[in-house]
Amino acid sequence: MKTVLLVSALIAGVIGSMSAIPVSYNAFCNSLWLFEMPCAKISATLIKQIEAFSPANGCDKCHYELVSTLPVLINANHTSPDGLQAENITFVLSPGTMGSGCHVSAQSLSQNFTSFAKDGVNYCNLYDLLTASNLTSSAGFTEMTNPWACPGFGLATCKS
Numbered sequence: 001m002k003t004v005l006l007v008s009a010l011i012a013g014v015i016g017s018m019s020a021i022p023v024s025y026n027a028f029c030n031s032l033w034l035f036e037m038p039c040a041k042i043s044a045t046l047i048k049q050i051e052a053f054s055p056a057n058g059c060d061k062c063h064y065e066l067v068s069t070l071p072v073l074i075n076a077n078h079t080s081p082d083g084l085q086a087e088n089i090t091f092v093l094s095p096g097t098m099g100s101g102c103h104v105s106a107q108s109l110s111q112n113f114t115s116f117a118k119d120g121v122n123y124c125n126l127y128d129l130l131t132a133s134n135l136t137s138s139a140g141f142t143e144m145t146n147p148w149a150c151p152g153f154g155l156a157t158c159k160s
């Protein structure tokens with residue numbers, strides 16, 4: 001039963017994100033994250049992590065900038081360390097089907113054409129925020145993606 005729910009959630013999530021992919025073939029990664037914590041907490045954690053990774057803080061991974069935030073929508077961007085590539089990052093948050101928990105549809109999309117899967121930079125943009133904020137160890141955390149939703153997933157160098 002649980003598997004069926006997860007599979008249908010995955011399909012709904014992937015199809016939902018697919019409609020957001022523009023016609024041009026910019027590299028992208030779509031992923032669906034499930035949490036037991038309410039969306040307000042997830043949103044605050046993601047925003048805090050993006051701010052901590054602001055270029056102003058000058059750390060290794062400090063290449064993120066917050067663009068806009070709404071309770072259900074976070075927009076940010078990420079620029080490569082050499083400044084030549086940039087990606088738009090979008091998080092859409094919605095409460096779980098039982099009225100608790102949070103579903104996050106996460107997307108990283110290259111602003112310019114890059115080789116399709118490249119080195120998984122779009123996956124790593126999402127993954128680095130998840131791990132640095134410790135959301136990966138939060139209760140009930142499940143990540144659902146696949147090579148169609150996230151072509152760089154299998155190549156991503158950020159995964160341990």
Ligand SMILES: *[C@@H]1O[C@H](CO)[C@@H](O)[C@H](O)[C@H]1NC(C)=O
Binds near residue numbers: 076077079
């Ligand atoms: C990223 O977002 C910031 C804040 O909106 C903006 O100033 C900056 O130009 C953006 N960078 C890119 C590469 O889109």
Ligand SMILES: *[C@@H]1O[C@H](CO)[C@@H](O)[C@H](O)[C@H]1NC(C)=O
Binds near residue numbers: 083084085111112
């Ligand atoms: C992306 O493409 C636009 C127009 O095609 C160009 O003006 C811009 O400089 C490019 N940005 C990067 C980061 O390559």
Ligand SMILES: *[C@@H]1O[C@H](CO)[C@@H](O)[C@H](O)[C@H]1NC(C)=O
Binds near residue numbers: 109112
């Ligand atoms: C990235 O975000 C900027 C600013 O929000 C927008 O103008 C641009 O069209 C977006 N690029 C892509 C490829 O969606």
Ligand SMILES: *[C@@H]1O[C@H](CO)[C@@H](O)[C@H](O)[C@H]1NC(C)=O
Binds near residue numbers: 132133134
């Ligand atoms: C994540 O957990 C590590 C190890 O427990 C801790 O050092 C770090 O400060 C935590 N990061 C955040 C953003 O809470």
